[in-house]
Structure formats: C-alpha cells, structure tokens
Amino acid sequence: MFGRIFIYKFKALIRSHWLIGWNFLFPLVLATAFSLGFGNLIDDDPISFHTMDVGYVAEEDSTFLTVLETLSKSTDEREAVINLHTYNSEKNAKQALADKEIDGYYLLDSEDIHTTVSENGIVSTTLLQIVKDYKNFQTTIKNIAIDHPENLESAVELMGSDLEIIKQHSFGHSNSPYLQYFYALLTMTSLFGSWISTFTLQGMCANMSERGKRFECAPGHKFKAIAAGALAGILIQSASNAVLVIYIVTVLKIDLGLNLGLILLITTLGSALGITAGTFMGALLKKPVLLVAVPMTYAMLCSFFSGLMVASIKQYVQYYVPFLNKINPGAVMSDSLYIASNYGLTREFYQDITIMIVIIIIHIILSGVILRRRNYASI
Amino acid sequence: MSNIISIENLVKRFGEKIAVDHFSLHVEEGEILGLLGPNGSGKTTTINCLLSLLQYDKGDIQIFGKPMSPDAYDIKSKIGVVMQNIAIVDTLNVYENVDFFCGLYINDKKTRQQYVEEALEFTGLTEYKKYKPKKLSGGLLRRLNIACGIAHKPKLVLFDEPTVAVDPQSRNAILEGIRKMNREGTTVIYTSHYMEEVEELCSRIVIMDHGKNVANGTAAELKASLKNRETIRIGIPNLSDDIIHQVKEINHVYEAVRDEDNLLIRCDGGEHNLVHILSFLSDSNIPFGHVSTEQPTLNDVFLAITGKELRD
Numbered sequence: 001m002f003g004r005i006f007i008y009k010f011k012a013l014i015r016s017h018w019l020i021g022w023n024f025l026f027p028l029v030l031a032t033a034f035s036l037g038f039g040n041l042i043d044d045d046p047i048s049f050h051t052m053d054v055g056y057v058a059e060e061d062s063t064f065l066t067v068l069e070t071l072s073k074s075t076d077e078r079e080a081v082i083n084l085h086t087y088n089s090e091k092n093a094k095q096a097l098a099d100k101e102i103d104g105y106y107l108l109d110s111e112d113i114h115t116t117v118s119e120n121g122i123v124s125t126t127l128l129q130i131v132k133d134y135k136n137f138q139t140t141i142k143n144i145a146i147d148h149p150e151n152l153e154s155a156v157e158l159m160g161s162d163l164e165i166i167k168q169h170s171f172g173h174s175n176s177p178y179l180q181y182f183y184a185l186l187t188m189t190s191l192f193g194s195w196i197s198t199f200t201l202q203g204m205c206a207n208m209s210e211r212g213k214r215f216e217c218a219p220g221h222k223f224k225a226i227a228a229g230a231l232a233g234i235l236i237q238s239a240s241n242a243v244l245v246i247y248i249v250t251v252l253k254i255d256l257g258l259n260l261g262l263i264l265l266i267t268t269l270g271s272a273l274g275i276t277a278g279t280f281m282g283a284l285l286k287k288p289v290l291l292v293a294v295p296m297t298y299a300m301l302c303s304f305f306s307g308l309m310v311a312s313i314k315q316y317v318q319y320y321v322p323f324l325n326k327i328n329p330g331a332v333m334s335d336s337l338y339i340a341s342n343y344g345l346t347r348e349f350y351q352d353i354t355i356m357i358v359i360i361i362i363h364i365i366l367s368g369v370i371l372r373r374r375n376y377a378s379i
Numbered sequence: 380m381s382n383i384i385s386i387e388n389l390v391k392r393f394g395e396k397i398a399v400d401h402f403s404l405h406v407e408e409g410e411i412l413g414l415l416g417p418n419g420s421g422k423t424t425t426i427n428c429l430l431s432l433l434q435y436d437k438g439d440i441q442i443f444g445k446p447m448s449p450d451a452y453d454i455k456s457k458i459g460v461v462m463q464n465i466a467i468v469d470t471l472n473v474y475e476n477v478d479f480f481c482g483l484y485i486n487d488k489k490t491r492q493q494y495v496e497e498a499l500e501f502t503g504l505t506e507y508k509k510y511k512p513k514k515l516s517g518g519l520l521r522r523l524n525i526a527c528g529i530a531h532k533p534k535l536v537l538f539d540e541p542t543v544a545v546d547p548q549s550r551n552a553i554l555e556g557i558r559k560m561n562r563e564g565t566t567v568i569y570t571s572h573y574m575e576e577v578e579e580l581c582s583r584i585v586i587m588d589h590g591k592n593v594a595n596g597t598a599a600e601l602k603a604s605l606k607n608r609e610t611i612r613i614g615i616p617n618l619s620d621d622i623i624h625q626v627k628e629i630n631h632v633y634e635a636v637r638d639e640d641n642l643l644i645r646c647d648g649g650e651h652n653l654v655h656i657l658s659f660l661s662d663s664n665i666p667f668g669h670v671s672t673e674q675p676t677l678n679d680v681f682l683a684i685t686g687k688e689l690r691d
C-alpha cells in the first residue's frame with residue numbers, strides 16, 4: 001500500500017500546477033532578484049567585516065581585558081575582531097567616541113561592564129555579545145587567573161574559538177556575508193515544503209475534504225499513508241531545492257562556498273523539516289483555508305528570522321533571545337550552511353544537523369499522536 | 380440471515396443541536412435498506428457515526444458483529460462508501476482515481492486491475508478512463524464517485540444520496556447497478572430524500588425525521604399502517620351537500636369533501652371502492668365528469684406520522 005500511495009501522491013502533487021509553480025519558480029525569482037541586488041558585491045567585497053575600534057576604561061584589573069586582548073589579535077583563522085584603545089578616564093573615551101576614533105567603549109567599575117556605543121546597530125550588538133560571551137566563561141577564566149595566572153592568556157585564546165561572537169561573524173573569512181541571503185533563501189525554499197504536506201493531508205483528513213472522508217473510511221494505517229505522502233513531498237521539495245542550487249551556481253554564477261553534495265544533503269534535510277512541519281500543521285488545523293496561510297506564514301517567519309530580508313536579524317536574535325536561534329528551524333538550517341561554508345564540518349555544524357533531525361522527529365511524533373485513532377466532533 | 384449492522388440508541392449533538400436522536404437501526408445480510416428522510420433529518424450524520432468518522436454522544440454501533448472504531452481495519456476493509464458529495468482526487472484521471480481508492484483495500488495488482496476494470500464497466504465509465512474529473516459532466520462524476528466507492532467489492536455498501544443532481548438516465552443506471560450488486564450478495568444501505576427511488580429500490584425502509592427512527596418496514600407495510608388506502612376524485616358539476624352526505628354512507632368511505640367542482644373521497648380499505656361509488660352515482664342519476672384514483676405514497680405515510688410533507 002505504501003508504494004502505491006507514494007506513487008499516487010507524487011502524481012497528484014506534480015500535477016498541482018499552482019503548488020509546483022510556486023515552489024519551483026518563486027525561489028528562482030528571488031534568487032535572481034538577490035543576485036541583481038548584490039551579486040556584484042559578493043565578488044567585489046569578499047571581506048565585509050571591518051575590525052572595530054573599541055575603547056576600554058577600567059578602574060581596576062579584570063580578566064575581561066585578557067579576552068579583549070585575545071580578540072584584538074589576528075590569527076591564522078581570522079583577522080582581529082577589535083582594535084583596542086585604552087583610556088584612563090571615561091571622559092577621554094567619550095571624546096574619542098565623539099571624534100569617531102572608536103566605535104564604542106567598555107567602562108569597567110567594581111560592579112559591571114558598561115557598554116557605550118554611538119548608535120545602535122550591528123556594532124552595538126557585537127560589543128554586547130562580547131560581554132555576554134565573557135560572562136559565560138567568566139567563572140572559568142577567573143579560576144584559571146587565580147590558580148594558573150601564567151596560563152591565562154593561552155586558555156583564553158583556546159576559548160576564543162568557542163565564543164559566540166567568533167562563530168557569528170566570518171571575521172576575515174573569504175565568504176561574503178551576502179551569501180547569508182542565499183542561505184536564507186535555500187532555507188525558505190525548504191520550508192515551503194510545509195505547504196506541500198498540508199496539501200497532502202487535506203486529502204487524508206475527514207475534517208478537511210470529501211476525499212479525506214472517503215480516505216478515512218479505508219482500512220489503511222493512517223500513519224503509513226501519511227509517511228508515503230511525506231516521502232513524495234520530500235522528493236519534490238528536494239528537487240525544487242536542487243533546481244535552485246544549480247540555478248544559483250550555474251546561471252547566476254554565484255559560488256555558494258560549499259560543495260554541491262553537502263548543500264544538497266542539507267537542503268534535503270531541510271525539505272524533510274518543512275514537509276514534516278506541514279504534516280504537523282495539517283494534523284492540527286481544522287479549516288481548509290488555513291492549510292495555505294499557516295505554512296506560508298511559517299516559512300516566511302522562520303526565514304525572516306534567519307536573515308532572509310535583513311541579514312543582521314540573526315545576530316540581534318543571538319544577542320537578545322539566543323534560544324530562538326536554536327529552535328527556529330530556519331535559523332538552524334541557514335546556520336548549518338553558514339558554518340559549513342566558513343568553518344567546515346565543526347561541532348557546531350553537527351549540532352545544527354542534530355537539532356534539525358530532532359525537530360523532524362518531534363514533528364513526526366506529535367503528528368502521530370494527533371492523527372492516531374482520530375475521529376471528529378464535527379465534520 | 381445475520382445482522383450486519385446494529386445501531387442502538389445513537390445520539391449525536393452538534394453543540395445544542397441534536398442531529399441524531401436515540402436512533403436505532405438493524406440491517407440484515409442481503410437487504411437493501413432505505414434510509415428515507417427530508418434534508419437535515421440526520422441521515423448523513425448517522426452514516427458518518429456508523430463509519431466512526433464522527434464521535435457520538437451516546438449509543439452502541441456494531442458492524443459484522445464487532446464494535447466499530449476508527450482503527451477497526453478488518454471491518455473497514457469490508458465496507459464500501461459512496462459519499463454524499465463527490466469524493467475524488469481532482470488531479471488523477473478516472474482510471475487512476477478508481478485504482479487509488481481500490482488500492483487502499485486490494486493489494487494484489489492483478490486482482491486490483493480486474494476490479495478497477497469491472498467497476499468502470501459497471502458504472503459505464505470505461506470510455507472515459509483517461510479523462511480528468513473536471514472534464515466530466517455532473518452525472519459522470521457521480522458515477523465515478525460510485526466506482527471509487529465500490530470497486531473493491533465490499534460486502535456492505537453505504538450510498539449517501541448517490542443520485543442527487545443526476546440526469547434520469549444516469550439515475551436509472553445507478554439504481555439498476557445497485558440492484559445487480561445486491562443480487563450478487565452485497566448488503567446495501569441507501570439514503571435518500573426521494574421517496575419514489577427508495578420505494579422502487581429498497582427491500583425495507585426506515586423513515587427518519589429530526590434524527591429519530593419514526594417508522595420502519597417494507598413500503599407495503601408502511602402504507603398498510605395508514606388509514607387511507609385509496610383517494611378517489613370525481614368531477615361532479617352539480618355537487619350538493621346531499622350527495623356528499625350519501626356518498627359518506629357507502630361502505631369503507633370515511634371521508635368525502637368538496638374540492639371546488641370535485642368530490643374527494645377517502646377510503647380506509649376494501650376492494651372495488653371505485654365501482655361501488657360510480658354505480659351509486661349512476662343509480663342516483665347524478666352526472667359526473669372525470670374520475671381519478673390514487674394509492675397512498677410514502678409521502679402520505681410521512682405526512683401521517685410527522686404532520687408535514689416529506690418534500691417541501
């Protein structure tokens with residue numbers, strides 16, 4: 001039964017011209033628009049990050065300075081994140097900020113680290129992120145400073161690569177941050193898969209359509225049928241992603257900074273994420289009209305917060321609600337592309353992949369719980 | 380004969396509204412059971428509860444002697460369903476639709492192919508095999524709906540108003556098809572608000588109103604329960620109260636009333652009532668014009684039970 005449902009769902013899907021047209025063409029149109037918008041920037045300006053000039057005013061010694069010093073050194077892997085200026089009073093630092101010698105400064109008193117910047121924006125988020133990172137490691141750093149002060153610097157340097165701030169920016173890496181837009185686009189396309197599966201579920205649920213009623217009268221295991229439908233959906237969505245990737249690489253001639261196999265692997269996983277999300281939505285929703293609106297909103301929101309329209313949104317989220325970046329499937333997927341292209345298959349990369357798989361499994365389990373042995377109060 | 384369906388005291392509410400009200404129904408093997416009731420009387424709701432698509436508030440439903448539930452797959456595998464509204468996949472053609480639904484029941488490819496061909500033949504759709512549903516007329520769509528419901532040769536088939544909005548030719552073909560299936564051993568439940576259809580097709584009839592089972596029996600039994608067995612209408616130009624009075628005295632006549640120039644006479648049984656009345660008129664030298672006589676219909680049965688017409 002599985003095979004036949006798969007084949008028929010596949011047929012039914014590819015003959016749904018609206019759905020196919022939207023899922024295959026819309027991403028291509030967006031990709032073209034992105035490429036027209038800043039395709040040349042990707043070539044001309046591979047390094048968009050500029051080392052920030054940061055002031056430092058301290059009333060007493062702090063291990064924070066060690067961290068800042070580490071960040072102001074360039075390494076083989078990155079250029080310096082900051083260019084550190086030390087001032088003996090806040091007044092001088094303020095003056096320097098006013099003269100635009102520095103982008104912002106830290107003021108340390110006995111209580112806390114105060115961050116001052118001339119304007120809100122990416123600099124502010126970055127500086128705040130550094131403080132946050134430091135606080136995460138503060139206890140460890142302080143212990144080392146007490147027990148093995150001679151090792152402090154190398155320890156901080158070792159931790160350096162674990163700092164979020166380093167992970168978030170490709171300081172001096174060859175990949176342009178504009179690629180983030182394309183990663184977000186691939187993410188959005190994958191999440192469009194959710195629309196495919198709400199469509200599939202419509203034909204399988206008695207509260208959604210007449211054919212759903214007819215379908216539920218049949219003796220087949222619902223879950224098997226839905227799995228077959230989902231597989232057909234994943235196949236179509238992965239194909240749509242593959243078309244997009246190939247279009248970006250060969251027609252728009254943009255180097256995505258990743259080998260093709262790996263991209264397709266990630267986008268296929270992303271498609272599975274979108275498809276199972278749609279299954280969950282389809283199981284939950286009661287009104288057929290919502291079957292389009294909800295998955296579309298979901299795909300758009302998730303990819304918006306992963307930087308589809310405003311690339312820096314992800315960094316803001318990382319500072320204010322970092323948790324969101326770990327559960328927003330859009331952020332996780334675009335992050336995995338980003339990390340893989342800039343740092344290779346690191347622990348963070350595998351963490352992202354694991355999160356995606358976990359979300360997929362959660363979708364499947366929840367859908368199963370909702371759909372199993374279901375009958376309706378009203379149809 | 381064994382009991383195929385047994386519904387006991389089924390109650391289904393939609394909020395405040397009671398759609399099915401302590402409804403009981405028993406269907407025996409080999410029957411064509413007609414469920415007759417006006418629109419909104421709860422036929423479809425009953426079918427949906429029977430199929431475990433709907434939760435219900437009270438009652439007990441058994442099919443083939445076992446309790447019905449959403450995952451009673453062994454029961455579901457022996458049931459065919461023709462939904463009230465067209466339930467097909469728009470993007471698949473006629474053959475694929477029948478094959479898809481049949482495939483939910485029949486795994487063996489060869490058997491299925493044969494069954495699908497037979498269902499297409501049965502519904503007269505063979506020549507439309509490759510047509511997409513949107514190319515089919517309303518009548519053909521109905522037939523496709525039926526083919527999808529019965530292709531797997533179930534022992535029990537539920538038809539929910541399969542002939543609504545169907546041309547007379549398709550309609551006759553559908554009814555004939557159901558009779559044929561029944562002759563081959565299929566038990567049928569047939570819901571409709573067309574009394575002629577139910578009377579023509581069904582071996583037993585349950586009349587439903589406001590979710591209740593209000594009467595039950597063969598068409599003849601139901602009519603036999605009526606006082607009125609025959610209505611005679613005679614055109615009499617000089618109709619006087621005296622004549623009406625005298626006609627009332629004739630055996631089996633329990634009512635005689637004036638209806639413009641006509642005399643309307645109702646009889647409660649007996650034979651040759653018309654002959655007796657006409658010979659009385661001739662013997663009394665009362666001139667009369669046209670004469671017509673009507674047997675009671677299920678509508679009269681419905682009227683007698685519920686006080687309203689089956690069809691508005």
Ligand SMILES: Nc1ncnc2c1ncn2[C@@H]1O[C@H](COP(=O)(O)OP(=O)(O)O)[C@@H](O)[C@H]1O
Nearest residue numbers: 378379393398417418419420421422423424425
């Ligand atoms: N999903 C529903 N929500 C609320 N009321 C309903 C619903 N389905 C049916 N009803 C009501 O229940 C009654 C019975 O409807 P139905 O079973 O469709 O009647 P029939 O099939 O005999 O025409 C009607 O009054 C109808 O309005």
Ligand SMILES: [Mg+2]
Nearest residue numbers: 422423463540
């Ligand atoms: Mg109905």
